[in-house]
Amino acid sequence: MTLPKVxxxxxxxxxxxxxxxxxxxxxxxxxxKWDGKGRWIEPFLGSGSVLFNLQPDRALLSDTNRHIIGIYQAIQTGELSSASLRQYLEREGKKLESQGEDYYYQVRERFNESGNPFDFVFLNRASFNGVIRFNSKGQFNVPFCKKVDRFRQAYITKICNQVAWVSKILQGKDWTFIVQDWREMLARVMPDDFVYLDPPYVDRHTDYFNHWSHADADELAETIKNLSCGFAYSMWKKNKYRENEHLHQHFSRYPWITCNHYYHVGSTEDLRHAMEEALIISPGFLAFTENYP
Ligand SMILES: C[S@@+](CC[C@H](N)C(=O)[O-])C[C@H]1O[C@@H](n2cnc3c(N)ncnc32)[C@H](O)[C@@H]1O
Structure with missing residues:
Protein backbone atom coordinates (compact mmCIF):
# COMPACT_ATOMS: atom_id res chain seq x y z
CA MET A 1 0.00 0.00 0.00
CA THR A 2 1.25 3.50 -0.74
CA LEU A 3 0.42 6.11 1.83
CA PRO A 4 -1.14 9.23 0.33
CA LYS A 5 1.39 12.03 -0.24
CA VAL A 6 -1.45 14.49 0.18
CA LYS A 33 6.84 5.73 4.33
CA TRP A 34 5.53 2.19 4.79
CA ASP A 35 4.96 -0.56 2.19
CA GLY A 36 1.74 -1.81 3.84
CA LYS A 37 2.84 -5.47 3.74
CA GLY A 38 2.09 -6.10 7.41
CA ARG A 39 -0.55 -4.72 9.76
CA TRP A 40 -1.26 -1.15 10.81
CA ILE A 41 -1.11 -1.28 14.60
CA GLU A 42 -2.64 1.37 16.86
CA PRO A 43 -2.38 0.62 20.60
CA PHE A 44 -3.98 3.98 21.60
CA LEU A 45 -6.86 4.01 19.13
CA GLY A 46 -9.10 6.70 20.68
CA SER A 47 -11.60 7.89 18.09
CA GLY A 48 -9.57 6.21 15.32
CA SER A 49 -9.21 9.35 13.19
CA VAL A 50 -5.87 8.29 11.68
CA LEU A 51 -6.96 4.71 11.03
CA PHE A 52 -10.23 5.57 9.27
CA ASN A 53 -8.58 8.08 6.98
CA LEU A 54 -5.75 5.70 6.09
CA GLN A 55 -7.95 2.58 5.64
CA PRO A 56 -5.21 -0.11 5.61
CA ASP A 57 -6.21 -3.65 4.54
CA ARG A 58 -5.02 -5.28 7.78
CA ALA A 59 -5.00 -3.72 11.22
CA LEU A 60 -4.74 -4.53 14.93
CA LEU A 61 -6.43 -1.85 17.02
CA SER A 62 -6.68 -1.45 20.74
CA ASP A 63 -7.38 0.90 23.61
CA THR A 64 -7.95 0.32 27.31
CA ASN A 65 -11.25 2.22 27.04
CA ARG A 66 -13.73 -0.64 26.48
CA HIS A 67 -16.49 1.79 25.49
CA ILE A 68 -14.53 3.16 22.53
CA ILE A 69 -13.56 -0.30 21.35
CA GLY A 70 -17.16 -1.45 22.04
CA ILE A 71 -18.58 1.10 19.57
CA TYR A 72 -16.29 -0.02 16.77
CA GLN A 73 -16.96 -3.68 17.50
CA ALA A 74 -20.71 -2.94 17.44
CA ILE A 75 -20.39 -1.19 14.05
CA GLN A 76 -18.31 -4.11 12.78
CA THR A 77 -20.93 -6.71 13.75
CA GLY A 78 -23.81 -4.53 12.52
CA GLU A 79 -25.32 -4.20 16.00
CA LEU A 80 -24.88 -0.43 15.62
CA SER A 81 -25.68 0.87 12.14
CA SER A 82 -26.49 4.24 10.68
CA ALA A 83 -30.20 3.28 10.52
CA SER A 84 -30.46 1.87 14.07
CA LEU A 85 -28.55 4.86 15.47
CA ARG A 86 -30.88 7.30 13.68
CA GLN A 87 -33.91 5.58 15.21
CA TYR A 88 -32.29 5.67 18.63
CA LEU A 89 -31.15 9.34 18.43
CA GLU A 90 -34.51 10.55 17.11
CA ARG A 91 -36.30 8.81 19.99
CA GLU A 92 -33.83 9.78 22.73
CA GLY A 93 -33.38 13.30 21.33
CA LYS A 94 -37.13 13.91 21.64
CA LYS A 95 -37.06 12.74 25.26
CA LEU A 96 -34.15 15.06 25.99
CA GLU A 97 -36.02 17.96 24.44
CA SER A 98 -39.20 17.34 26.42
CA GLN A 99 -37.67 16.28 29.77
CA GLY A 100 -34.55 18.49 29.68
CA GLU A 101 -31.34 18.09 31.65
CA ASP A 102 -32.75 15.35 33.93
CA TYR A 103 -33.04 13.07 30.96
CA TYR A 104 -29.32 13.44 30.14
CA TYR A 105 -28.51 12.29 33.70
CA GLN A 106 -30.92 9.34 33.39
CA VAL A 107 -29.09 8.19 30.25
CA ARG A 108 -25.75 8.69 31.99
CA GLU A 109 -26.87 6.51 34.90
CA ARG A 110 -28.26 3.86 32.56
CA PHE A 111 -24.97 3.87 30.58
CA ASN A 112 -22.91 3.49 33.75
CA GLU A 113 -24.89 0.34 34.58
CA SER A 114 -25.11 -1.24 31.14
CA GLY A 115 -22.28 0.26 29.00
CA ASN A 116 -24.68 0.38 26.02
CA PRO A 117 -22.84 1.71 22.89
CA PHE A 118 -25.87 3.72 21.69
CA ASP A 119 -25.99 5.52 25.04
CA PHE A 120 -22.26 6.20 24.75
CA VAL A 121 -22.81 7.99 21.42
CA PHE A 122 -25.65 10.01 23.03
CA LEU A 123 -23.46 11.05 25.98
CA ASN A 124 -20.44 11.76 23.79
CA ARG A 125 -22.58 14.19 21.74
CA ALA A 126 -24.61 15.77 24.53
CA SER A 127 -21.90 16.18 27.16
CA PHE A 128 -20.12 19.40 28.02
CA ASN A 129 -17.66 20.23 25.23
CA GLY A 130 -17.70 16.66 23.88
CA VAL A 131 -15.32 15.52 26.58
CA ILE A 132 -14.89 11.81 27.41
CA ARG A 133 -14.04 11.44 31.11
CA PHE A 134 -14.57 8.62 33.60
CA ASN A 135 -14.19 8.87 37.37
CA SER A 136 -11.98 6.63 39.51
CA LYS A 137 -14.71 3.96 39.56
CA GLY A 138 -14.82 3.90 35.76
CA GLN A 139 -18.12 5.84 35.57
CA PHE A 140 -18.75 8.47 32.91
CA ASN A 141 -19.07 11.76 34.80
CA VAL A 142 -19.17 14.62 32.28
CA PRO A 143 -22.04 17.09 32.85
CA PHE A 144 -24.71 18.05 30.31
CA CYS A 145 -23.92 20.56 27.53
CA LYS A 146 -27.15 22.41 28.47
CA LYS A 147 -28.62 22.29 24.95
CA VAL A 148 -31.90 20.39 25.25
CA ASP A 149 -32.42 20.53 21.46
CA ARG A 150 -28.99 18.97 20.89
CA PHE A 151 -30.28 16.24 18.60
CA ARG A 152 -31.75 18.27 15.76
CA GLN A 153 -32.25 16.47 12.41
CA ALA A 154 -29.11 17.95 10.81
CA TYR A 155 -26.94 16.89 13.76
CA ILE A 156 -28.39 13.37 13.80
CA THR A 157 -27.74 13.09 10.06
CA LYS A 158 -24.14 14.21 10.53
CA ILE A 159 -23.47 11.55 13.21
CA CYS A 160 -25.28 8.82 11.24
CA ASN A 161 -23.27 9.67 8.11
CA GLN A 162 -20.08 9.25 10.14
CA VAL A 163 -21.26 5.81 11.27
CA ALA A 164 -22.20 4.90 7.67
CA TRP A 165 -18.72 5.96 6.53
CA VAL A 166 -16.99 3.78 9.15
CA SER A 167 -19.30 0.86 8.51
CA LYS A 168 -18.54 0.97 4.76
CA ILE A 169 -14.79 1.10 5.41
CA LEU A 170 -15.02 -1.94 7.70
CA GLN A 171 -16.51 -4.12 4.97
CA GLY A 172 -13.97 -6.65 3.71
CA LYS A 173 -11.20 -5.39 5.98
CA ASP A 174 -9.09 -7.65 8.15
CA TRP A 175 -9.28 -5.45 11.26
CA THR A 176 -9.37 -6.59 14.88
CA PHE A 177 -10.48 -4.30 17.71
CA ILE A 178 -9.34 -5.35 21.20
CA VAL A 179 -9.56 -3.91 24.71
CA GLN A 180 -5.94 -4.15 25.76
CA ASP A 181 -3.06 -2.34 27.39
CA TRP A 182 -0.37 -1.09 24.97
CA ARG A 183 2.22 -3.46 26.46
CA GLU A 184 0.31 -6.57 25.39
CA MET A 185 -0.35 -5.07 21.98
CA LEU A 186 3.29 -4.21 21.28
CA ALA A 187 4.34 -7.73 22.29
CA ARG A 188 2.46 -8.91 19.14
CA VAL A 189 4.19 -6.83 16.47
CA MET A 190 5.95 -8.44 13.50
CA PRO A 191 8.71 -6.96 11.28
CA ASP A 192 6.36 -5.96 8.39
CA ASP A 193 3.90 -4.13 10.67
CA PHE A 194 3.83 -0.41 11.29
CA VAL A 195 2.85 1.05 14.68
CA TYR A 196 1.25 4.47 15.13
CA LEU A 197 1.26 5.62 18.77
CA ASP A 198 -0.78 8.47 20.21
CA PRO A 199 -0.71 7.99 24.01
CA PRO A 200 -2.27 10.42 26.50
CA TYR A 201 -0.15 13.41 27.48
CA VAL A 202 1.68 13.01 30.77
CA ASP A 203 -0.31 14.48 33.68
CA ARG A 204 -2.98 16.01 31.47
CA HIS A 205 -6.33 14.37 30.62
CA THR A 206 -6.20 12.16 33.66
CA ASP A 207 -9.21 9.93 34.20
CA TYR A 208 -9.95 6.23 34.72
CA PHE A 209 -8.74 5.28 31.19
CA ASN A 210 -6.03 7.92 30.93
CA HIS A 211 -3.54 7.59 33.75
CA TRP A 212 -0.28 8.41 32.07
CA SER A 213 2.74 8.98 34.25
CA HIS A 214 6.33 9.89 33.46
CA ALA A 215 7.20 6.24 34.13
CA ASP A 216 4.62 5.09 31.54
CA ALA A 217 5.98 7.55 29.00
CA ASP A 218 9.57 6.42 29.63
CA GLU A 219 8.65 2.74 29.42
CA LEU A 220 6.78 3.30 26.15
CA ALA A 221 9.69 5.26 24.64
CA GLU A 222 12.19 2.51 25.49
CA THR A 223 9.85 -0.20 24.18
CA ILE A 224 9.22 1.42 20.81
CA LYS A 225 12.90 2.08 20.23
CA ASN A 226 13.35 -1.71 20.36
CA LEU A 227 10.45 -2.69 18.08
CA SER A 228 11.18 -4.96 15.13
CA CYS A 229 9.06 -2.75 12.82
CA GLY A 230 8.64 0.94 11.96
CA PHE A 231 6.75 3.37 14.15
CA ALA A 232 5.45 6.93 14.34
CA TYR A 233 4.88 8.50 17.75
CA SER A 234 2.70 11.60 18.28
CA MET A 235 3.49 13.78 21.28
CA TRP A 236 3.37 17.43 22.24
CA LYS A 237 6.65 19.24 21.78
CA LYS A 238 6.06 22.66 23.23
CA ASN A 239 3.32 24.79 24.73
CA LYS A 240 3.45 28.42 25.71
CA TYR A 241 5.05 27.51 29.06
CA ARG A 242 7.60 24.82 28.32
CA GLU A 243 9.30 22.21 26.10
CA ASN A 244 8.59 18.51 26.50
CA GLU A 245 11.90 17.24 27.89
CA HIS A 246 10.76 13.63 27.52
CA LEU A 247 11.09 13.89 23.73
CA HIS A 248 14.57 15.37 23.85
CA GLN A 249 15.65 12.80 26.39
CA HIS A 250 14.52 9.78 24.38
CA PHE A 251 14.37 10.81 20.73
CA SER A 252 17.07 13.39 20.05
CA ARG A 253 18.58 11.11 17.39
CA TYR A 254 15.30 10.41 15.59
CA PRO A 255 13.62 12.34 12.78
CA TRP A 256 10.87 14.72 14.04
CA ILE A 257 8.10 16.42 12.10
CA THR A 258 6.58 19.37 13.93
CA CYS A 259 3.53 21.57 13.45
CA ASN A 260 1.25 23.87 15.40
CA HIS A 261 -2.10 22.52 16.47
CA TYR A 262 -5.05 23.95 18.33
CA TYR A 263 -7.09 21.63 20.56
CA HIS A 264 -10.76 22.66 20.47
CA VAL A 265 -12.12 19.96 22.78
CA GLY A 266 -11.44 20.19 26.47
CA SER A 267 -13.25 20.77 29.72
CA THR A 268 -11.21 23.79 30.76
CA GLU A 269 -9.57 26.69 28.99
CA ASP A 270 -6.06 25.34 29.63
CA LEU A 271 -6.95 22.15 27.74
CA ARG A 272 -8.17 24.19 24.72
CA HIS A 273 -4.97 25.74 23.57
CA ALA A 274 -2.30 26.06 20.91
CA MET A 275 0.44 23.45 21.07
CA GLU A 276 3.44 22.55 19.00
CA GLU A 277 3.06 18.87 18.13
CA ALA A 278 5.80 16.46 17.15
CA LEU A 279 5.67 13.26 15.16
CA ILE A 280 8.73 11.10 15.81
CA ILE A 281 9.38 8.58 13.06
CA SER A 282 11.68 5.59 13.22
CA PRO A 283 14.69 5.77 10.89
CA GLY A 284 13.94 4.53 7.38
CA PHE A 285 10.19 5.25 7.61
CA LEU A 286 10.22 8.99 7.03
CA ALA A 287 8.69 9.94 3.67
CA PHE A 288 10.76 13.06 3.04
CA THR A 289 14.04 14.77 3.88
CA GLU A 290 15.00 14.14 7.44
CA ASN A 291 14.49 16.88 9.96
CA TYR A 292 16.10 16.57 13.36
CA PRO A 293 15.17 18.71 16.40
C1 LIG B 1 -4.67 10.77 22.79
S1 LIG B 1 -5.86 9.49 22.80
C2 LIG B 1 -5.74 8.84 21.16
C3 LIG B 1 -6.39 9.75 20.18
C4 LIG B 1 -6.54 9.20 18.76
N1 LIG B 1 -5.28 9.17 18.04
C5 LIG B 1 -7.58 10.02 18.02
O1 LIG B 1 -7.27 10.61 16.96
O2 LIG B 1 -8.71 10.09 18.52
C6 LIG B 1 -5.12 8.31 23.84
C7 LIG B 1 -5.92 7.01 24.01
O3 LIG B 1 -5.09 6.12 24.78
C8 LIG B 1 -5.94 5.29 25.57
N2 LIG B 1 -5.09 4.73 26.65
C9 LIG B 1 -4.73 5.30 27.83
N3 LIG B 1 -3.92 4.49 28.54
C10 LIG B 1 -3.75 3.37 27.78
C11 LIG B 1 -3.00 2.17 27.97
N4 LIG B 1 -2.28 1.94 29.08
N5 LIG B 1 -3.02 1.23 26.98
C12 LIG B 1 -3.78 1.44 25.85
N6 LIG B 1 -4.53 2.56 25.63
C13 LIG B 1 -4.51 3.52 26.58
C14 LIG B 1 -7.03 6.24 26.04
O4 LIG B 1 -8.20 5.53 26.39
C15 LIG B 1 -7.22 7.15 24.80
O5 LIG B 1 -8.29 6.71 24.02
Missing part, protein backbone atom coordinates in the same frame (compact mmCIF):
# COMPACT_ATOMS: atom_id res chain seq x y z
CA UNK A 7 -4.49 13.28 2.07
CA UNK A 8 -7.71 14.89 0.80
CA UNK A 9 -9.69 16.69 3.51
CA UNK A 10 -9.72 14.19 6.40
CA UNK A 11 -13.08 13.03 7.68
CA UNK A 12 -14.08 12.91 11.33
CA UNK A 13 -15.09 9.59 12.91
CA UNK A 14 -18.33 9.17 14.93
CA UNK A 15 -16.63 9.53 18.34
CA UNK A 16 -15.35 12.89 19.55
CA UNK A 17 -12.46 12.88 21.98
CA UNK A 18 -10.17 15.47 23.52
CA UNK A 19 -7.00 14.12 21.87
CA UNK A 20 -8.52 13.65 18.42
CA UNK A 21 -6.02 13.97 15.56
CA UNK A 22 -8.31 14.56 12.56
CA UNK A 23 -6.70 17.89 11.67
CA UNK A 24 -3.19 16.36 11.80
CA UNK A 25 -4.06 13.35 9.65
CA UNK A 26 -2.76 14.83 6.34
CA UNK A 27 0.62 15.59 7.88
CA UNK A 28 0.84 12.25 9.70
CA UNK A 29 0.02 10.20 6.61
CA UNK A 30 2.24 12.24 4.29
CA UNK A 31 5.20 11.84 6.67
CA UNK A 32 5.23 8.03 6.88
Missing amino acids: CPKPKAPPIKSQGIKTKLVPLILASI
